[in-house]
Amino acid sequence: MRRFIGRDRELRVLHNVFQGVRDAVGTAKPGQCVLMRGRRRVGKSSLVEEFLRRTEVPNLFFTASGGTAEDELTELLDAVARSTLPERELFAEETPGQWNAAFRLLAEMLPDDTPSVVVIDEVPYLMERVDAFEGMLQRAWDRLLSRKPVLLLLVGSDLSMMEALNSYDRPFHQRGREMVVGPLNPADISEMLELEPAPAFDAALVTGGLPLICAEWRPGADVWEFLRDALDNPISALLVSAERSLSAEFPPQAMSREVLRAIGSGERTFTNIARAAGGIAHTTLTRATEVLTEKRVVAAELPLSLRPSKERRYRVADPYLRFWLAFLDPHMAEIERMRGDLTLSRIKERWTSWRGRAVEPLVRESLARLLPDAALPAAPAIGGYWTRSNDVEIDVVGGDRQPVARELLFLGSIKWLETAAFDSHDLAALQRHRAALTDDPVPLMAISRNGIDCSGLAAAYGPEALLSAWRKPS
Structure with a gap:
């Protein structure tokens, strides 16, 4: 098993906040909340798991699944039963049927004299599916949870929704400090994969610094050895991670997917993107690019100069997704029939020009x-x-x-x-x-x-x- 690489800054931030909770035990409101956001598969959950492993205190880790409000509540009850909270049997005895009651009971079972951690992962699902979730969370925090020595970690992959959770016109405004978790950086990748600086940047462009993909890269292997191995493995994280992330954020029929594919193919201007996406209407393309930029999947950039310019250009913001859209997505059928060698040859032909712009x-x-x-x-x-x-x-x-x-x-x-x-x-x-x-x-x-x-x-x-x-x- 590989050792945990990187994230020193993030672990230090979490430790400092938790130390604040520990130091405030016995005061009126010792609780602290952190709103953690980051794109899917950047390793937020792994980071939290490592933090919990190092702190070794009573904790609850609940992950929303995108089901109905009732289904999510059932999952919460199961997560409590599997937690290390000392009074977890209270949930099994009372079985709360509403989220307000669940928050109240959770606050009752948290220790008064020792710190604990409560993690709610994929919070945007609850914001979407549970009526008035933000208001219930705010009331539970103000009246109950913040009065316990607890670190509440609210984690989410939808960046715009997690930012909205803390915006001034929403119930939970200013109740938690924000924390952004990005992918592994090139120095982390260099250390993890035992690569010299130039190959480490190649690895950053291909993997996007996503830990699951980096974990499949044999230490010391060059980019072509990694790609050969990954293209021979139909369940490789390199092949499947992008589709899973996109499916979670954009339904297959959404026009945003077609627009993203057009940008991923190398088109950068509004007119060329519209043409590559099938000649879609101006208003449709405008809305699709707005959605993609709001979700931080696409970056819309203007020239930096001394004079104003309207020459806006678009690019896929995540390096891994950019690589996947350019080289893998159009040829998945070829890869699935075990002809990844053809895909690899195609990547080698275009690699130098693609990398020159991607870097x-x-x-x-x-x-x-x-x-x-x-x-x-x-x-x-x-x-x-x-x-x-x-x-x-x-x-x-x-x-x-x-x-x-x-x-x-x-x-x-x-x-x-x-x-x-x-x-x-x-x-x-x-x-x-x-x-x-x-x-x-x-x-x-x-x-x-x-x-x-x-x-x-x-x-x-x-x-x-x-x-x-x-x-x-x-």
């Missing part, structure tokens, strides 16, 4: 964590720049704000190739594009997978430097 958001995020350094300042906003015709395209633009900056702090180019270094031709192209964007001598920088072979740059970064940014304490 851009990860590079920008790495730079945001890395800077400032001796060569470049920190940038409040890091994005890219493009024109409608793509005759000018700049991979990295650092500015004081976005999308319309008052000041440009640096411009950069990303060259993410196996063998070719960033050379004088690449620098000349970057200088031309700078001249098209601004007359100011904005510093130029380069990010290269395989080194720099020219002079005249203010700064240059490779995989090692980018990976080090993720090892900084945060």
Whole structure:
């Protein structure tokens, strides 16, 4: 069994909150609540399980399943029976038939003189299926649960609904502190899979940092060894995780699925997405992109420059889902009939061009964590720049704000190739594009997978430097 990798910051946050509960035992309101959100399969439940294992205190872990209010209540009763709460038999004796009664009874059975933890996972299901759930939760917390030394963890995968739970116009507003759980970062992946920096970024693009997928990657294996193994296994997490996540969020008949496939195939502009999605109506596409961006599945971006632009572009936000949509989803029938070798050949043919664009958001995020350094300042906003015709395209633009900056702090180019270094031709192209964007001598920088072979740059970064940014304490 692999050791638990990463999540040091998240475990530290949970421990600190729990310590606050422990220190407040005997006061009027020692209870604390944390609203934990993160995309499906990023390992929220595993994180909570590890936290419970380390704290070793009485706890209840209940996971909603998306059933009716009555079914969910039945599942809660079963979870209580399997919990380590000392008074759990009270539930079996009284069998509450309503959620208000269940919350009341839960509060009664929590210890008064020792801390405990109550976890409610997949809270958005309860928000959808149980009438007035948020109001009942708020009353139970204010009047009962917060008066016990309990850490209440409310966990959910629907990011927009979890954010709404704490919004100012909702009953539970300001009753819990928010915590976001992201995927494993490139440094975690490098450690877990025993990979050097450049291959670690490849692994991040393919797995998206999802722990279940990373767990199938043999330590030290390169991306092609992993893909060969995964494509030979019809129940591999690489193959099935995306479909399970999408099915939970979007019904198969939803137009959002078709729009997502169009964006995943590489289309980035509104017009091209509409065409690739079957020529759907403008209003239908607008609503679908709104849903996808609200759920953080798709990112809608504008060029970062000194002037306003309407050239909005869309991309799949999650690297793993982006890989799955581009290479696996269109060929699942081929993979299921054990011809993953054909799929693998197709990936190899397109890998260099696909990776070159897919790595851009990860590079920008790495730079945001890395800077400032001796060569470049920190940038409040890091994005890219493009024109409608793509005759000018700049991979990295650092500015004081976005999308319309008052000041440009640096411009950069990303060259993410196996063998070719960033050379004088690449620098000349970057200088031309700078001249098209601004007359100011904005510093130029380069990010290269395989080194720099020219002079005249203010700064240059490779995989090692980018990976080090993720090892900084945060």
